[in-house]
Amino acid sequence: xxxxxxxxxxxxxxxxxxxxxxxxxxxxxxxxxxxxxxxxxxxxxxxxxxxxxxxxxxxxxxxxxxxxxxxxxxxxxxxxxxxxxxxxxxxxxxxxxxxxxxxxxxxxxxxxxxxxxxxxxxxxxxxxxxxxxxxxxxxxxxxxxxxxxxxxxxxxxxxxxxxxxxxxxxxxxxxxxxxxxxxxxxxxxxxxxxxxxxxxxxxxxxxxxxxxxxxxxxxxxxxxxxxxxxxxxxxxxxxxxxxxxxxxxxxxxxxxxxxxxxxxxxxxxxxxxxxxxxxxxxxxxxxxxxxxxxxxxxxxxxxxxxxxxxxxxxxxxxxxxxxxxxxxxxxxxxxxxxxxxxxxxxxxxxxxxxxxxxxxxxxxxxxxxxxxxxxxxxxxxxxxxxxxxxxxxxxxxxxxxxxxxxxxxxxxxxxxxxxxxxxxxxxxxxxxxxxxxxxxxxxxxxxxxxxxxxxxxxxxxxxx
Amino acid sequence: xxxxxxxxxxxxxxxxxxxxxxxxxxxxxxxxxxxxxxxxxxxxxxxxxxxxxxxxxxxxxxxxxxxxxxxxxxxxxxxxxxxxxxxxxxxxxxxxxxxxxxxxxxxxxxxxxxxxxxxxxxxxxxxxxxxxxxxxxxxxxxxxxxxxxxxxxxxxxxxxxxxxxxxxxxxxxxxxxxxxxxxxxxxxxxxxxxxxxxxxxxxxxxxxx
Ligand code: HEM
Ligand code: HEM
Ligand SMILES: [Fe+2]
Numbered sequence: 001x002x003x004x005x006x007x008x009x010x011x012x013x014x015x016x017x018x019x020x021x022x023x024x025x026x027x028x029x030x031x032x033x034x035x036x037x038x039x040x041x042x043x044x045x046x047x048x049x050x051x052x053x054x055x056x057x058x059x060x061x062x063x064x065x066x067x068x069x070x071x072x073x074x075x076x077x078x079x080x081x082x083x084x085x086x087x088x089x090x091x092x093x094x095x096x097x098x099x100x101x102x103x104x105x106x107x108x109x110x111x112x113x114x115x116x117x118x119x120x121x122x123x124x125x126x127x128x129x130x131x132x133x134x135x136x137x138x139x140x141x142x143x144x145x146x147x148x149x150x151x152x153x154x155x156x157x158x159x160x161x162x163x164x165x166x167x168x169x170x171x172x173x174x175x176x177x178x179x180x181x182x183x184x185x186x187x188x189x190x191x192x193x194x195x196x197x198x199x200x201x202x203x204x205x206x207x208x209x210x211x212x213x214x215x216x217x218x219x220x221x222x223x224x225x226x227x228x229x230x231x232x233x234x235x236x237x238x239x240x241x242x243x244x245x246x247x248x249x250x251x252x253x254x255x256x257x258x259x260x261x262x263x264x265x266x267x268x269x270x271x272x273x274x275x276x277x278x279x280x281x282x283x284x285x286x287x288x289x290x291x292x293x294x295x296x297x298x299x300x301x302x303x304x305x306x307x308x309x310x311x312x313x314x315x316x317x318x319x320x321x322x323x324x325x326x327x328x329x330x331x332x333x334x335x336x337x338x339x340x341x342x343x344x345x346x347x348x349x350x351x352x353x354x355x356x357x358x359x360x361x362x363x364x365x366x367x368x369x370x371x372x373x374x375x376x377x378x379x380x381x382x383x384x385x386x387x388x389x390x391x392x393x394x395x396x397x398x399x400x401x402x403x404x405x406x407x408x409x410x411x412x413x414x415x416x417x418x419x420x421x422x423x424x425x426x427x428x429x430x431x432x433x434x435x436x437x438x439x440x441x442x443x444x445x446x447x448x449x450x451x452x453x454x455x456x457x458x459x460x461x462x463x464x
Numbered sequence: 465x466x467x468x469x470x471x472x473x474x475x476x477x478x479x480x481x482x483x484x485x486x487x488x489x490x491x492x493x494x495x496x497x498x499x500x501x502x503x504x505x506x507x508x509x510x511x512x513x514x515x516x517x518x519x520x521x522x523x524x525x526x527x528x529x530x531x532x533x534x535x536x537x538x539x540x541x542x543x544x545x546x547x548x549x550x551x552x553x554x555x556x557x558x559x560x561x562x563x564x565x566x567x568x569x570x571x572x573x574x575x576x577x578x579x580x581x582x583x584x585x586x587x588x589x590x591x592x593x594x595x596x597x598x599x600x601x602x603x604x605x606x607x608x609x610x611x612x613x614x615x616x617x618x619x620x621x622x623x624x625x626x627x628x629x630x631x632x633x634x635x636x637x638x639x640x641x642x643x644x645x646x647x648x649x650x651x652x653x654x655x656x657x658x659x660x661x662x663x664x665x666x667x668x669x670x671x672x673x
Binding site for chain 1: 468471480482483484485486490491494495497501502504505506508509510515516518558562563564566567568569570571572573574575576577579580581583584585586587588589592593594597598599603625626630631632633636637638643646654657658659660661662663664666667668669670672
């Protein structure tokens, strides 16, 4: 196996491991809603939740990088340029993440000056990592971009997919840098912070996963390059055509001019279109190739991605993207419901699909077999749908009671939190969380032992 | 022999470059519009720029949040002088205390329980209008035996563990008095930002617990 593919396996393995941390800390965070004074003063909710969402960002980034390093040599026909540096940086990256997590959990709070920002915690959602680590992440991104650009140059081959992938490297780095200065004025701070959060998850990452799944689709189903590329360009046009100004759905209430209510509302309401397009594409391709594949789990996770992305990001996002509704739903468990469904549906599912493809190819398995993957697939999807359903119930009651009736005061908020509809949703959320965690362990075990179990000796393989 | 469905699902059936150029043109246009809107938005967002965000010295004044029938939304109203901690902050002093307050908020990871303008976490109440919350006068001032709202806030922020009143409790984040004052000033300023009516009906509604 060449170096780039080895690195791909490493990053994907790290991503799956990080998903474990994501889920365990999520489950832990959910208990705070059920038990008064849980871990108070020892490991507070904010720290647990912070580890939870940072694990999510890292798991996604590692998953994307793993997939890119894995597919790059196939697409370009050469070993990736500068792979030695990239392999070194992998270990630096892993070590840095470990240090950050230890600091979060054991140091918890820094001093309220620049040194606290550099060494302990920047205290801004999703980008809490201290500045030294953020600088490291930029170095990793730059190396990734260099690997891709230099390899394309050396191979003298710019495929359509590579063209789009190269383009995504620009916003990946640019909006990360833009969000850094963190000015004192919270309105300005949030203005730029949303460039990072929205432009990453609703534009840059959508296109990155689009490229990754396009490559996966060609391999998995043998879809023709021309068809895949036309779809990809269409996706780029629609995702960016709606998503760039769709940014406005985060500019309703932070002090921004009123015209954002209409601009954000209209453009973000169109954001589900490209996601619907991908569902159509997936179903069409699956039908055309009569779903013949030697890797059923990868194929089904790919389909789960198409639907999860459309429903979790598209429908759940649309539900509260119009300002008339967002005025009340904004910043409640309703938001959390969409956040979970979207990240899971759009990214986690896609990464799992690629992980199955990589496990198959790297271990020379002809036909993926066994039943474990079925349990993991069913458990994770049922658990996740149940969880976001529960969160939706809690979120709606919170919006009605805390916001609409209570006017968002401290009293109104607390009234909403002790309401029985709200509490039942929270209990159900933790219950489904347990199902998700259990299914995750089956998934991790299956990926780890695939092709290393007795099935390897099955007749199908014996002949190869 | 192309079937009709193939035409629908394989757009253009011809040259991918047509679609590529379309994607580039769409993106470029949208980015241009976003840049123009950003220039205008930053003007409105700059503190003391005459837009929606008052200067930091607004902490020397009285702030209320009232329903404005003309625009059909709740809006902050800046009134006459109402000093904070009995002190009239100069422009430089106000800037310094805001810088500090923001760093305290970041260093203690407040937004991973609370939210500002609805952004953050939802485990604890949104703090956008916390300064204006009726509870300070109704409950916290008597409880902390403070004479002013700001003193009650400082007391609470320094020792939240002493006042376990609600369904959830805030941990003690070891704020010094200086840090607690800075956060209080920050909360007063942020309550003056005009937010297109969010949160709606704040302080005008009451719900039974
Ligand atoms: C065992 C499963 C999980 C549980 C119990 C769980 C629980 C939680 C909790 C309690 C929060 C804090 C929300 C708040 O502020 O009230 C949270 C936030 C979040 N979680 Fe999870 N989580 C789980 C899995 C996941 C997964 C798989 C993802 C991504 C695919 C994810 C993504 C997020 C995100 C993005 C947030 C921030 C959302 C927001 O504030 O809008 N979580 N989660
Ligand atoms: C893969 C794509 C997407 C992901 C991963 C995603 C994730 C998220 C997350 C995590 C949040 C909470 C942000 C925070 O406050 O921390 C959020 C907010 C939001 N998203 Fe998405 N989203 C996606 C796509 C969409 C789409 C397509 C729409 C619209 C159709 C949408 C509409 C919204 C809206 C309106 C909010 C603000 C919620 C509020 O007011 O509290 N999202 N999204
Ligand atoms: Fe968004």
